[in-house]
Amino acid sequence: MTAARAPAPLLSMTGIVRRYGTVRANDGIDLIVQTGEILGLLGENGSGKSTLMKVLFGMTPADAGEIAVRGRALAGHRPSDAMAAGIAMIHQHFMLVEAMTVVENVMLGWPAAGRVLRRAEMAARIREASRRFGLDLDPEARVADLPLGRRQRVEILKAVLREAELLVLDEPTSNLAPVEVAELLGVLRRLRGEGKGVVFITHKLPEVMEVCDRVVVLRGGRVAGAAPIAAVTPAELAEMMVGRDVTAPHVARTRPPGEVRLAVAGLAGPGLGPLTFEVRGGEVLGIAGVDGNGQIELVETLAGLRRAAAGSIALDGRELASASVAARVRAGMAYMPADRAATGLVRSLSIADNLMLRDSTRPPYARGAFLAPGRLQARARALMRDYDIRAPGPRVPAARLSGGNQQKIVVARELDRRPALLVAHQAAWGLDPGATRFVLERVLGLRDEGAAIVYVSSELDEVLDIADRVAVMADGGFAGVTAQGRADLARIGLWMSGRAA
Amino acid sequence: QDKAAILLPGSANDQSWNALGYAILKSLEPHGFKTAYSENDADEGEALRDYAAQGYGIVMGHSGRFVSAMEQVAPDFPKTQFIAVSGNEGKAPNVMSIDWNNAQFGCQLGALAAAMSKTHKVAGVYGLQGVPNITAQAGGFRICAAKAGAAVTILYIKDMEDAAEAKEAALSLIGQGADVITGKLNAAETGLVQAAKEKHVYVTGRGFDQTKIAPDLVLTNIVEDWPGMFGSTADQVKAGKLFGSFVQYGYDTAPVTGAALQYAEGKPFNPVVPAAVVKALDDMAAGFKSGALKIAPTDADARSGS
Amino acid sequence: MIDLLAAAIRIATPLLFAALGGILSERAGVFAVGLEGMMLAGAFAAAIGTWASASAAWGIVLALVAGAATGLVVAVVAVRYRADHMVTGLTANIMVAGLTSYLLRVLAGGGRPVAIRLAPLAPWPIPGLADIPVLGPLLFDLPPLTYLAIFACLALHLFLGRTQAGLTLRATGENPEALFAAGGDPLRVRVRAVVACGAVAGLGGAVLSLQQVGTFTDGMTGGRGYLALASLIVARWSPPAAALACLAFGAAQAFELRLQGSGVPLSSYAVEMAPYLIALAVLAGLGRSARLPAAIGQPLP
Amino acid sequence: MSAASPVSPAPPGRPFRLQLRRDGLALRALAAAVLSLACAGLLVALSGHEPLAVFAAMAAGAFGSPHQIGVALNRATPYLFAGSGVALCFRAGIINIGAEGQIALGGAGAAAVALALPDAPPALAVLAALAGGALAGAAWSGLAAAIHLGRGVHEVLVTLLLNFVALLLVQQLLAGPLGQPGAGFLQSPGLPAASWLWKAPELDAHAGLAVALAAAAALSVLLWLTPFGFALRVAGRSRPAAAYAGFSLSALTWSAMLIAGALAGLAGGAEVLGVHHRLIEGFSSGFGFKAVTVALLGALEPLAVVPAAVFVGLLEAGALAMQRQVGVPSALVAVIEGLTMLFVLAATVRRA
Ligand SMILES: Nc1ncnc2c1ncn2[C@@H]1O[C@H](COP(=O)(O)OP(=O)(O)OP(=O)(O)O)[C@@H](O)[C@H]1O
Ligand SMILES: Nc1ncnc2c1ncn2[C@@H]1O[C@H](COP(=O)(O)OP(=O)(O)OP(=O)(O)O)[C@@H](O)[C@H]1O
Ligand SMILES: [Mg+2]
Numbered sequence A: 001m002t003a004a005r006a007p008a009p010l011l012s013m014t015g016i017v018r019r020y021g022t023v024r025a026n027d028g029i030d031l032i033v034q035t036g037e038i039l040g041l042l043g044e045n046g047s048g049k050s051t052l053m054k055v056l057f058g059m060t061p062a063d064a065g066e067i068a069v070r071g072r073a074l075a076g077h078r079p080s081d082a083m084a085a086g087i088a089m090i091h092q093h094f095m096l097v098e099a100m101t102v103v104e105n106v107m108l109g110w111p112a113a114g115r116v117l118r119r120a121e122m123a124a125r126i127r128e129a130s131r132r133f134g135l136d137l138d139p140e141a142r143v144a145d146l147p148l149g150r151r152q153r154v155e156i157l158k159a160v161l162r163e164a165e166l167l168v169l170d171e172p173t174s175n176l177a178p179v180e181v182a183e184l185l186g187v188l189r190r191l192r193g194e195g196k197g198v199v200f201i202t203h204k205l206p207e208v209m210e211v212c213d214r215v216v217v218l219r220g221g222r223v224a225g226a227a228p229i230a231a232v233t234p235a236e237l238a239e240m241m242v243g244r245d246v247t248a249p250h251v252a253r254t255r256p257p258g259e260v261r262l263a264v265a266g267l268a269g270p271g272l273g274p275l276t277f278e279v280r281g282g283e284v285l286g287i288a289g290v291d292g293n294g295q296i297e298l299v300e301t302l303a304g305l306r307r308a309a310a311g312s313i314a315l316d317g318r319e320l321a322s323a324s325v326a327a328r329v330r331a332g333m334a335y336m337p338a339d340r341a342a343t344g345l346v347r348s349l350s351i352a353d354n355l356m357l358r359d360s361t362r363p364p365y366a367r368g369a370f371l372a373p374g375r376l377q378a379r380a381r382a383l384m385r386d387y388d389i390r391a392p393g394p395r396v397p398a399a400r401l402s403g404g405n406q407q408k409i410v411v412a413r414e415l416d417r418r419p420a421l422l423v424a425h426q427a428a429w430g431l432d433p434g435a436t437r438f439v440l441e442r443v444l445g446l447r448d449e450g451a452a453i454v455y456v457s458s459e460l461d462e463v464l465d466i467a468d469r470v471a472v473m474a475d476g477g478f479a480g481v482t483a484q485g486r487a488d489l490a491r492i493g494l495w496m497s498g499r500a501a
Numbered sequence B: 001q002d003k004a005a006i007l008l009p010g011s012a013n014d015q016s017w018n019a020l021g022y023a024i025l026k027s028l029e030p031h032g033f034k035t036a037y038s039e040n041d042a043d044e045g046e047a048l049r050d051y052a053a054q055g056y057g058i059v060m061g062h063s064g065r066f067v068s069a070m071e072q073v074a075p076d077f078p079k080t081q082f083i084a085v086s087g088n089e090g091k092a093p094n095v096m097s098i099d100w101n102n103a104q105f106g107c108q109l110g111a112l113a114a115a116m117s118k119t120h121k122v123a124g125v126y127g128l129q130g131v132p133n134i135t136a137q138a139g140g141f142r143i144c145a146a147k148a149g150a151a152v153t154i155l156y157i158k159d160m161e162d163a164a165e166a167k168e169a170a171l172s173l174i175g176q177g178a179d180v181i182t183g184k185l186n187a188a189e190t191g192l193v194q195a196a197k198e199k200h201v202y203v204t205g206r207g208f209d210q211t212k213i214a215p216d217l218v219l220t221n222i223v224e225d226w227p228g229m230f231g232s233t234a235d236q237v238k239a240g241k242l243f244g245s246f247v248q249y250g251y252d253t254a255p256v257t258g259a260a261l262q263y264a265e266g267k268p269f270n271p272v273v274p275a276a277v278v279k280a281l282d283d284m285a286a287g288f289k290s291g292a293l294k295i296a297p298t299d300a301d302a303r304s305g306s
Numbered sequence C: 001m002i003d004l005l006a007a008a009i010r011i012a013t014p015l016l017f018a019a020l021g022g023i024l025s026e027r028a029g030v031f032a033v034g035l036e037g038m039m040l041a042g043a044f045a046a047a048i049g050t051w052a053s054a055s056a057a058w059g060i061v062l063a064l065v066a067g068a069a070t071g072l073v074v075a076v077v078a079v080r081y082r083a084d085h086m087v088t089g090l091t092a093n094i095m096v097a098g099l100t101s102y103l104l105r106v107l108a109g110g111g112r113p114v115a116i117r118l119a120p121l122a123p124w125p126i127p128g129l130a131d132i133p134v135l136g137p138l139l140f141d142l143p144p145l146t147y148l149a150i151f152a153c154l155a156l157h158l159f160l161g162r163t164q165a166g167l168t169l170r171a172t173g174e175n176p177e178a179l180f181a182a183g184g185d186p187l188r189v190r191v192r193a194v195v196a197c198g199a200v201a202g203l204g205g206a207v208l209s210l211q212q213v214g215t216f217t218d219g220m221t222g223g224r225g226y227l228a229l230a231s232l233i234v235a236r237w238s239p240p241a242a243a244l245a246c247l248a249f250g251a252a253q254a255f256e257l258r259l260q261g262s263g264v265p266l267s268s269y270a271v272e273m274a275p276y277l278i279a280l281a282v283l284a285g286l287g288r289s290a291r292l293p294a295a296i297g298q299p300l301p
Numbered sequence D: 001m002s003a004a005s006p007v008s009p010a011p012p013g014r015p016f017r018l019q020l021r022r023d024g025l026a027l028r029a030l031a032a033a034v035l036s037l038a039c040a041g042l043l044v045a046l047s048g049h050e051p052l053a054v055f056a057a058m059a060a061g062a063f064g065s066p067h068q069i070g071v072a073l074n075r076a077t078p079y080l081f082a083g084s085g086v087a088l089c090f091r092a093g094i095i096n097i098g099a100e101g102q103i104a105l106g107g108a109g110a111a112a113v114a115l116a117l118p119d120a121p122p123a124l125a126v127l128a129a130l131a132g133g134a135l136a137g138a139a140w141s142g143l144a145a146a147i148h149l150g151r152g153v154h155e156v157l158v159t160l161l162l163n164f165v166a167l168l169l170v171q172q173l174l175a176g177p178l179g180q181p182g183a184g185f186l187q188s189p190g191l192p193a194a195s196w197l198w199k200a201p202e203l204d205a206h207a208g209l210a211v212a213l214a215a216a217a218a219l220s221v222l223l224w225l226t227p228f229g230f231a232l233r234v235a236g237r238s239r240p241a242a243a244y245a246g247f248s249l250s251a252l253t254w255s256a257m258l259i260a261g262a263l264a265g266l267a268g269g270a271e272v273l274g275v276h277h278r279l280i281e282g283f284s285s286g287f288g289f290k291a292v293t294v295a296l297l298g299a300l301e302p303l304a305v306v307p308a309a310v311f312v313g314l315l316e317a318g319a320l321a322m323q324r325q326v327g328v329p330s331a332l333v334a335v336i337e338g339l340t341m342l343f344v345l346a347a348t349v350r351r352a
């Protein structure tokens, strides 16, 4: 490198265009990343962040544009070329083989692992690297048995071990507990210290403020703005992203909590309970805690997807612990599962079909023994309007919507039923601030209609914003419950970290 | 020109039953017939109808399975003679079945096997339990071998075309002490001979071809004389006569006996068969011919096992 | 007993080759319903190759080639053109059944049915070992393709577990997108796996025609490809377990023949159900643990 | 559902989706047809025959006369019955390849009922016999469902293995209680004429086709216009989503299997009552596997299975007639059939 010329940037992308049918996911984007820099890539849902990074990594071809790493144009358009150029990517949906062990996942496609696999050597290197970065990992563990936080460590280790120069992380913090987020940000800083470049995609502005050197904001497939982090405030960033105010909603309570609607007593099952709690009409019980502490067991047992080993679930006095899912829906229970890709939606079905997913045997969707396709389309159009689901029409498959709009389908379906009880799990997962606010507002609206709400999220801020009472889950039970909200932050933190996995 | 066609239930290259059917057809050519055949025909009724409509005077089906379809089609083609080879029913005026007397030859094989066995254990491998000509041959074999003092085991396999399975069946019988093996199979018959060859035990086959595989071990073959059986029938059909009956050939219908024991051309038995045994078998044939000896095997005689 | 085991080994050999091929294909994410056709193609090519060249070695080579060609057809239609795996396999079976029978007549018989006669491959006793009582005749006095099957089983086991290529193949069946993201080419892996599946299954056919009966007859595989498919699922896609499963199937069939011979008061049809019923009972006993490769049957993105 | 992963980022399990490629469909289909004809022509030439004459004979065999068309329609009937049932199962993500055995037993059931009611009046005899076929088929698929759901054995294996058992069972029945004593073959006595399916004059197509068409139409309505069909479609694409929607997966599996089994049973029944007029060993050999092909060729849409089944029926009727007219080995029929289907598959239908 000569001193005379400025060194070429680590990465430069120019004029990237990627069209999906008529949608211009990327519409002429320029992006530069320097060595030793953490670049925050922001933008609301569907603004084109993931697409840009997939183009970079060769997961999807670009329609136009150029990519250069250290001034040298990328040879081809496959992940292998990107990796050869020193790029590693941690995808929004992890690219791990769940049935395989950690060490197998690390060795996959890695020439250094040898044609005849050097298993023991690789396992040792994994142990060594995980010590260096403070990421505790058992190389022989099966990925399927790992919680999401651990899976992410596998992805990070893969990148680190391959000595990637540029690391791309697409929403890596969505599923992490605060402790794990802090850990991850530490790892990113360490990488920056080693002179690597990082592209960090997130919807959480505090994380951006904490770790990034510079931000680039996308909107509608174009660069809407860029700035060094020191020059912007979170509010300005939010403004740049969505063009309006997206601070936490303060929906004024229109009536005080009423009678007890949900009464859970001695509820227990594998990895759960026994738990006893009540939720009143017009009350939000927030459940915080590190993922993997019984949240999924609790919500699925409430929703009827898991059998309770013991205990009772009474909704408005009706015992539902052994009722079928369908009976619970009929009794007024709504449920927004965390796993919208596989459970909450059938992505290959149309928006309309997804809107009737849990109500297909009831009017207005069914008329006698038959479906009423005409009414379905009309109803779907109305819901799309009411819940601001942005799509060309109700016949579009859900898979073609951005994550935020997909989540709105779930919200519309579950809230439109005017349920007596809403069980919401990670309801704002992966949503941009605007969409998050939208969901929270709708949930609070339901509260004001007198429904009981159980709001489960690993996002403590979100829980604190919305809940009347906060319970913290640990080891399948409640480590503590408080009605003090933020005033009790210290104790909540203790409950969460005390038995954190 | 007169035309004759045959429907084969399987493939003409099975080196056994269907190949025989093909040979039957060819044997009609010297009698002045133009011939056609179709194998594995998935649509027997349609095939019969098609050939009859094309003016074939003789339409044969090479298995008892075709009788059923013939009964349906025949009324529409009164000038065509339908013949089920190895069937055992006829229907006036123009559906007939021809077969040879499996029981008589099965009986001879039984006596031969018992005489040649040193362990006094003999065995047969067959397919399609319950089909009359199978019952006749297997039952005849058991009755006469048992009468000659041998212990008899009979096995049925799932598929008369599966040589590998037949070979396994034969090997299991040999493993249990049987040292003479017989059977009535199609493509699978080869498997019997291969097993006998590997384990050096005697075996009977269904054609000279099988003698060639193991000349020192094949005792004899039942060689079916379809040309003989068809010869007179075909000539009569040509002359305008139609049959609607079941004709069974055997030693009692000489000179056309329907089948013969043959080791090689003109040679009924392997040289290893002692003259005394040959004499006994010839006497048996004479008995059947004169009517002094009669045999009518039942399902119980043809049962599987010992 | 020894006799039963020897029979089980004989019956298992063609099944094992096909099952090993099937493991390659299914582990790479392609349903191996075409095993029957691949075996049949192998059986045909082995017989006709040996007949034409008078050398069993050529027959075996041709069996590999014909099986691989069948695999290639399946791979092109199911992997490249993303047709359904199940139907592609079934259709390939139909086509191969017709094609072998047709080519036999056209190539060997000038349009006429023809009989091919070959001397079945003789056993190769291993000097020294073959004379051990009991074990010798059972394990060390086997025909060549049986040794090859045992070797192939071990080789495949090591390949899948110990090599980068094996890891890549398994990843293709579990999560092809992850492999793609790791720099691999799932399409190429699948195509190669299915072609290899065909070649190995073709050897299974060669066992039938060349080693066991010394001739080719139409449809001579008689459903063994489907039994091999069942064995590899019972075996949870593991080569050594597949060897055991095939042996178990072989033993069940050998047992069935002996059961009939012992004179149970049942018709032969009822007794012949035994191997299938035993297989079902074993599967039912194993219960729910079968986990298909996660991406099996799914088209590549 | 695994207890360990709280939020699974994995794609939905076992989605089952077939699509017609709409882009340039006509062109692709044409290319497929031309290619398969070219390959078939090459093979014909290999045997020393004139390809054009062979194709002419094939066309005549398929369309040559009303009777030939009727023959083709009769061939299509069992494929249509069984194929639309298979389509329903596949839509629900249940890979049922047990039609082969269900058809065979359906034939046995129909024959048994027809023989048991020798004096029944025609309409009653036919209806009762068809019901007997449907019941027998459904019983067999029900057995598969019970083993699959009760013991967790993969449905492909259960249905596959039960096929072998079913065929042996039919042989056992023919060797025993259903057999015609003294017949030269494994077959039942002829069925009373009252139980024969009505045949259209000229065409000679039997009434089974009409029933099959009605069944396919009914299935299509069931699939697209009822909550039950919706549940099936959801279950076929995502099992977790179906559970979440409140559908009982075991109930869906039971119903889809029973419906498919009954339809396969009807396929066997119609074949026995309409074509053979008796139960005869091997009457349905290969029907079940071909029904799977037909179902997928029809993109798993019961109404689209109709043209797929008729296409295969015409192809077979034409090819079989062709071998009789020209004397090409019959194996060519299977080759042409296989080739055409592979080309059509590659060109038009894909999983998505
Ligand atoms: N495979 C695809 N097919 C069709 N459209 C797509 C596809 N992938 C993305 N899109 C569209 O491209 C646009 C950009 O999507 P992208 O996933 O890049 O957004 P994003 O910024 O990552 O959003 P999020 O924050 O929700 O992850 C969206 O409108 C989306 O609907
Ligand atoms: N033949 C039909 N009859 C009635 N409604 C239909 C029919 N085809 C589709 N629909 C309805 O229209 C919606 C959209 O149709 P589309 O063709 O996109 O179906 P799909 O959901 O993609 O399913 P597939 O691709 O499996 O056909 C369907 O989900 C269904 O509700
Ligand atoms: Mg994204």
Ligand SMILES: [Mg+2]
Binding pocket: D019
């Ligand atoms: Mg569609």
